[in-house]
Amino acid sequence: MSEKQLELYERALARERAARKEAERILEEKSRELYFKSEELKKTNQKLESLVYTANSELQGVFGNIADAYVMMNLEGVPIKMNKVAESLLGYTLKDHIHLYKLVTEEDRPLVPQGFEQLMQKGSLTNFEIHIRRACGEVSYVQINASVIYDRDKKPLAAQGIIRDITSQKRNEQQLVDSQNRLSTLILNLESGVLLEDENRNIVITNKRFCDFFSIPVAPELLQGQNCEQAAEQSKGLFEDPDGFVNRINELLVSKEQVLADELAMRDGRVLERDFIPIYEEGQYKGHLWTYRDVTLRRKYRESIEAERQKYSNIIANMNLGLIEVNNDDEILMVNQSLEEMSGYTEAELLGKKGMDVLLYPGDRDKLTAENESRQHGTSNSYEIRARRKNGELRHWLISGAPNYNINGKVVGSIGIHLDITDIKNLELQKENLLRKLEKSNDELQEYAHVVSHDLKSPLRSLSALVDWIREDNKEQFDEQTLTNFGLIDQTLEKMEQLISDVLNYSSMGIESSKREEVPVKQVLEDIKTLIHIPEHIEFSYPDQLPVLMADRVKLQQLFQNLIGNAIAYCDKNPGWVRIECEEQQSNWLFKVSDNGVGIAPEYHEKVFKIFQSLQKRKDSTGVGLSIVKKIVELYNGKIWLESTPGEGTTFYFTLAK
Numbered sequence: 143m144s145e146k147q148l149e150l151y152e153r154a155l156a157r158e159r160a161a162r163k164e165a166e167r168i169l170e171e172k173s174r175e176l177y178f179k180s181e182e183l184k185k186t187n188q189k190l191e192s193l194v195y196t197a198n199s200e201l202q203g204v205f206g207n208i209a210d211a212y213v214m215m216n217l218e219g220v221p222i223k224m225n226k227v228a229e230s231l232l233g234y235t236l237k238d239h240i241h242l243y244k245l246v247t248e249e250d251r252p253l254v255p256q257g258f259e260q261l262m263q264k265g266s267l268t269n270f271e272i273h274i275r276r277a278c279g280e281v282s283y284v285q286i287n288a289s290v291i292y293d294r295d296k297k298p299l300a301a302q303g304i305i306r307d308i309t310s311q312k313r314n315e316q317q318l319v320d321s322q323n324r325l326s327t328l329i330l331n332l333e334s335g336v337l338l339e340d341e342n343r344n345i346v347i348t349n350k351r352f353c354d355f356f357s358i359p360v361a362p363e364l365l366q367g368q369n370c371e372q373a374a375e376q377s378k379g380l381f382e383d384p385d386g387f388v389n390r391i392n393e394l395l396v397s398k399e400q401v402l403a404d405e406l407a408m409r410d411g412r413v414l415e416r417d418f419i420p421i422y423e424e425g426q427y428k429g430h431l432w433t434y435r436d437v438t439l440r441r442k443y444r445e446s447i448e449a450e451r452q453k454y455s456n457i458i459a460n461m462n463l464g465l466i467e468v469n470n471d472d473e474i475l476m477v478n479q480s481l482e483e484m485s486g487y488t489e490a491e492l493l494g495k496k497g498m499d500v501l502l503y504p505g506d507r508d509k510l511t512a513e514n515e516s517r518q519h520g521t522s523n524s525y526e527i528r529a530r531r532k533n534g535e536l537r538h539w540l541i542s543g544a545p546n547y548n549i550n551g552k553v554v555g556s557i558g559i560h561l562d563i564t565d566i567k568n569l570e571l572q573k574e575n576l577l578r579k580l581e582k583s584n585d586e587l588q589e590y591a592h593v594v595s596h597d598l599k600s601p602l603r604s605l606s607a608l609v610d611w612i613r614e615d616n617k618e619q620f621d622e623q624t625l626t627n628f629g630l631i632d633q634t635l636e637k638m639e640q641l642i643s644d645v646l647n648y649s650s651m652g653i654e655s656s657k658r659e660e661v662p663v664k665q666v667l668e669d670i671k672t673l674i675h676i677p678e679h680i681e682f683s684y685p686d687q688l689p690v691l692m693a694d695r696v697k698l699q700q701l702f703q704n705l706i707g708n709a710i711a712y713c714d715k716n717p718g719w720v721r722i723e724c725e726e727q728q729s730n731w732l733f734k735v736s737d738n739g740v741g742i743a744p745e746y747h748e749k750v751f752k753i754f755q756s757l758q759k760r761k762d763s764t765g766v767g768l769s770i771v772k773k774i775v776e777l778y779n780g781k782i783w784l785e786s787t788p789g790e791g792t793t794f795y796f797t798l799a800k
Contacts, residue, residue: 211305214291217298219243231284231307233277247273247281257286261301265290271308283309335434341427343370343395355414355434356380382407394418398427405437412438464539464560467546470518472496475555484539484562486532503528503536517545517556526563538567606635661695663688663702667722670703680713682706684722689731691798693778701774702735705794708768709737712792730780730797741788751782771796 211228215221219242221228224235234240243254250273261267270286288303335352339345348362356377358365374391378384387406394401404416419431464481468474474492482488485501492500502510506527513525522544529539543558613620613628620628667684676682691698702722709720715738723734742750751772775782779799786792 208304211307212302213242213305214300214302215242216300222300223302228305231276231282231305232274245274245276247275249273261288261290262298267303282307283312333435335432337370337432337434338429339370339432340429344368345370346429352434355436380408380410382409395430398430406434412436413441464562466497466558466560467555468497468558469555470553472498472514474500481560484531484537484560485529486535491532501529503530513541513543514556517543518553520545520553537562538564602635606632609635658692658694660690661693661698662690663698663724666695666699666702669699670706674703674707674710676710677718679716680710680718680720682710682720685724688722688724689726691731693798697774697777701771701796704768704771705735709735709739709792713737713739715739727797730799732795732797734793734795736791736793738791741790742784742786742792743788744786747784747786750784 208225209227211231212223212225213221213228214223221236221240221242224232229235232240232245243251246254253272257267257270257272260270267286267288270288271283272286273281273283275281285306285308286303287306288301290298291300291302293299332349332351335355336347336349337345337352338347345365345368348365350362352358353360353362353365356373357380374388378387381387390404398420400420401418404418406414406416408414413436415435415437417431417433419433421428421430461478462480464484465476465478466474466481467476474495474497477485477489477492482492485492487500498507498510509525510527513523516523522542524540524542526538526540529537531537540561540563541558543556545553546555546557548554609628609631613625617625664684664686667688671682706720706722710718713720719738721734721736723736725732725734750768752769772782775796775798780797782794782796784792784794
């Protein structure tokens with residue numbers, strides 16, 4: 143190497159050493175600067191960490207104490223942070239490792255992807271509503287407001303949000319909607335016409351009935367928002383007083399005071415009743431409500447009721463029966479004119495007084511008190527009392543009382559109809575006296591009839607004995623004609639004695655014996671067969687089933703024996719027959735006694751029942767038998783009649799009460 147090359151090399155080496163020293167110096171300075179920077183960064187980092195910790199603590203305090211549920215979740219839907227409210231709402235904690243998506247009810251799960259997509263695209267989700275099932279099994283309706291958490295590169299790391307339980311709110315809102323719907327339906331279907339206007343007279347709501355009243359040919363919902371300022375002018379032609387209708391509406395709108403039951407007469411004969419109700423909110427006028435009702439029938443009913451009331455008031459005022467209305471304390475509330483005349487008091491003198499104190503005879507106080515108590519329990523009754531007129535005269539009144547009710551069905555008093563029966567009571571007293579006298583006279587007459595019967599029969603028996611003596615003492619001296627005449631005398635005496643007995647029976651037949659017993663009719667007929675002679679050529683028949691009657695056996699036997707005896711006596715046929723038949727009716731027994739005898743001409747059908755009427759002059763007939771039969775039938779509230787064809791036979795019909 144040459145010196146020149148060596149010199150060049152040393153120079154280069156010196157420059158390199160100088161450059162290295164400079165680099166070391168610069169590096170040392172940079173190191174020193176970096177150290178200081180590092181120290182500053184450390185201090186800044188510590189401050190930052192302190193700020194982050196403080197902010198995090200504050201945030202935790204905020205989210206831990208807010209009233210709403212706060213949840214932070216990863217992007218898979220797993221919670222990574224929850225406050226106490228969220229744990230209480232969901233019923234889960236972070237230790238349960240729940241998946242939030244799975245809490246959504248099956249019906250609402252299709253909404254989850256849509257909500258998550260919106261959250262990722264917009265970075266936030268507002269007022270997202272969904273149903274979730276809590277740990278206890280209850281379903282809650284919740285509202286979610288959420289946002290995405292990003293890293294420094296704007297990549298989504300997680301999501302956080304507020305969950306509000308709006309179940310009660312939604313329920314209340316639904317109830318309000320349901321209520322509004324029901325109210326709307328009710329208004330639309332009301333029998334009253336309804337028109338609600340705001341403060342500017344725009345229609346808020348109306349119904350079909352209102353449209354019908356005013357002949358508006360559109361649906362009610364189409365009228366909402368329409369202005370009604372000219373409506374009265376357009377509708378006034380429907381009313382009898384058009385200008386009055388318009389003026390009254392204007393008057394109400396100016397006064398803005400509530401008015402009820404305005405009546406409007408329409409040209410077609412209907413009558414509407416209108417209410418005007420102003421609506422205020424916090425003292426500020428917000429509109430008004432019109433309601434219209436068709437009261438045509440009510441008006442007619444009211445007029446009819448008023449006419450009826452007037453009619454019955456006139457009837458009550460002029461009726462011949464006394465009327466009193468009293469309250470539960472027996473205080474007189476109303477009397478009519480007839481009661482004034484019956485009592486001698488005026489209405490003014492009686493009103494407010496107790497009927498018992500003013501009108502009643504003191505001896506009947508307990509009786510009237512009992513009857514009044516019975517009426518207060520809802521019982522109607524009729525009874526007699528003694529009353530005193532104003533002048534002190536004692537009268538007898540018949541009272542028919544009935545409880546008086548108010549509209550709630552409560553007894554508030556009574557109404558009594560009074561009839562003065564003093565004259566009737568006097569007649570009854572006279573009747574009782576006459577009946578006693580008549581009973582005494584009947585007894586005396588019966589006794590007299592027996593005496594007369596005995597006194598008449600005694601000479602007849604004596605005369606009969608005398609005739610027998612004369613005939614026996616001189617029978618050898620009398621010729622046939624004389625003996626025949628003596629026989630005629632015997633027959634006449636026998637007939638007279640029978641006539642006297644029949645008259646006695648007839649006179650006593652109207653007196654009913656108190657002796658009644660069960661009498662089998664069949665047994666009576668069997669007894670009669672042994673008492674009277676029934677010729678062999680006459681058939682006597684009766685059914686096996688015959689009733690048992692409550693009667694006097696002797697009189698029942700007389701009844702059948704007379705009819706059967708007559709049928710046998712006047713039977714001219716061979717063979718002949720007498721038949722008994724019986725038929726049950728509603729309240730009677732109907733008997734038939736038939737024969738095929740001589741019959742009775744129509745003109746004698748009534749006469750045969752009269753005393754001493756005999757159609758054929760028979761020695762054994764006195765003409766009293768059928769009269770006795772008629773009396774016995776009538777004694778047992780029955781009737782007797784006959785049907786007959788001369789030459790063919792007769793049927794006697796008679797009824798006896800059961």
